[in-house]
Amino acid sequence: MPELDPAGLTVLGAGVAGLAVAAELADRGVAVAVVDRGGGPGPHACSWWAGGMLAPFCEGENAEEPVVRLGREAADWWQRHAGTVRRDGTLVVALGRDRAGLDCFARRTERHEAVDAAGIAALEPDLAGRFRAGLFFRDEARLDPRATLSAIRARLATRGVAIRAGETAEGAVIDCRGLAARDALADLRGVKGEMLVLRCPDVALTRTVRLLHPRIPLYVVPRGDGVYMVGATTIEAGERGRITARSLLEMLTAAYALHPAFGEAEVVEIGVDARPAFRDNLPRIRRRGRRIYVNGLYRHGFLLAPAMARMAADLVMGGERPEVMDEDRPER
Ligand SMILES: Cc1cc2nc3c(=O)[nH]c(=O)nc-3n(C[C@H](O)[C@H](O)[C@H](O)COP(=O)(O)OP(=O)(O)OC[C@H]3O[C@@H](n4cnc5c(N)ncnc54)[C@H](O)[C@@H]3O)c2cc1C
Numbered sequence: 626m627p628e629l630d631p632a633g634l635t636v637l638g639a640g641v642a643g644l645a646v647a648a649e650l651a652d653r654g655v656a657v658a659v660v661d662r663g664g665g666p667g668p669h670a671c672s673w674w675a676g677g678m679l680a681p682f683c684e685g686e687n688a689e690e691p692v693v694r695l696g697r698e699a700a701d702w703w704q705r706h707a708g709t710v711r712r713d714g715t716l717v718v719a720l721g722r723d724r725a726g727l728d729c730f731a732r733r734t735e736r737h738e739a740v741d742a743a744g745i746a747a748l749e750p751d752l753a754g755r756f757r758a759g760l761f762f763r764d765e766a767r768l769d770p771r772a773t774l775s776a777i778r779a780r781l782a783t784r785g786v787a788i789r790a791g792e793t794a795e796g797a798v799i800d801c802r803g804l805a806a807r808d809a810l811a812d813l814r815g816v817k818g819e820m821l822v823l824r825c826p827d828v829a830l831t832r833t834v835r836l837l838h839p840r841i842p843l844y845v846v847p848r849g850d851g852v853y854m855v856g857a858t859t860i861e862a863g864e865r866g867r868i869t870a871r872s873l874l875e876m877l878t879a880a881y882a883l884h885p886a887f888g889e890a891e892v893v894e895i896g897v898d899a900r901p902a903f904r905d906n907l908p909r910i911r912r913r914g915r916r917i918y919v920n921g922l923y924r925h926g927f928l929l930a931p932a933m934a935r936m937a938a939d940l941v942m943g944g945e946r947p948e949v950m951d952e953d954r955p956e957r
Pocket of ligand 1: 637638639640641642643660661662663665666667669670671672673674675676677678679791792793801802803804805806817818819820856857858897898899900901920921922923924925926927928929
């Protein structure tokens with residue numbers, strides 16, 4: 626297998642995966658270049674539309690063990706590299722008729738404490754009297770994806786790592802092109818996610834709140850100044866640019882169920898993108914000659930990029946074989 630030359634490495638793609646890999650390599654003294662077809666992170670990257678939840682324990686409801694374990698590295702890593710992390714936990718609530726859903730969520734996840742109506746009111750006074758029971762995941766965190774991408778980009782620039790606009794690179798490459806890498810990774814698929822940004826100064830939530838609902842599970846992430854990211858759908862489709870009336874209706878209905886004041890919110894933004902995912906929704910590192918692919922971050926871009934970057938950098942430096950590395954079979 627050809628050697629990778631750490632002196633001439635290019636990271637292709639400046640979404641969350643690419644920027645995390647570049648930062649991790651820069652930490653280890655590698656002179657890395659970053660090339661992105663959009664010139665840097667922006668609305669063309671899936672990372673732009675993320676909620677920014679660093680919620681490994683809640684994600685354990687649906688995700689497999691590696692996501693929960695590797696995701697626990699994320700908050701400290703982002704705090705060190707971007708300084709944008711808020712460690713205020715996640716509150717999970719369910720409407721009265723969906724109490725069974727809460728019990729099921731509790732059984733499938735760890736590191737939570739049960740909270741009653743008084744506990745919910747103490748954590749989130751604006752939800753007082755609205756929910757009888759919930760779960761509080763004290764150890765979870767969040768960040769603002771756009772502020773974080775911009776902060777890590779700025780920190781990379783101070784270390785001499787600028788982002789160049791372009792679509793190709795010669796030599797050794799770490800390919801972090803997200804869904805665009807489908808041209809080389811035949812088993813990569815898109816999973817559509819739709820989100821909203823609402824301005825609702827009449828609601829003052831201070832942390833991520835998840836509403837369990839049999840059909841419309843919802844999360845609301847505060848961005849400050851009465852602005853909330855509300856998301857997100859998870860639909861088996863690679864399409865990136867169109868929200869359906871149904872998704873819009875359902876997300877707004879769920880937000881209204883969380884707090885009726887959301888009925889008066891201003892819709893600031895509607896976002897749609899497709900998450901890059903492999904069949905089992907777990908991330909992968911693959912090597913093909915002088916190219917290393919870091920991809921398949923699915924719903925967990927910010928959550929898993931630090932662990933993926935650590936493992937990709939280990940591989941480049943000739944260290945341990947990443948646990949998420951699989952054999953490359955290009956025909957897949
Ligand atoms: C609605 C929604 C909510 C989400 N919420 C969360 C969340 O709360 N927490 C979480 O951890 N994750 C979340 N995610 C998932 C997360 O956004 C993705 O896992 C992540 O963005 C994937 O990152 P990436 O860097 O692999 O791809 P991208 O962000 O798409 O970046 C790929 C980059 O590669 C560039 N590129 C493409 N082709 C080329 C080329 N030929 N040459 C150069 N550059 C190229 C693109 O311009 C782009 O900048 C969410 C996703 C969605 C859609």
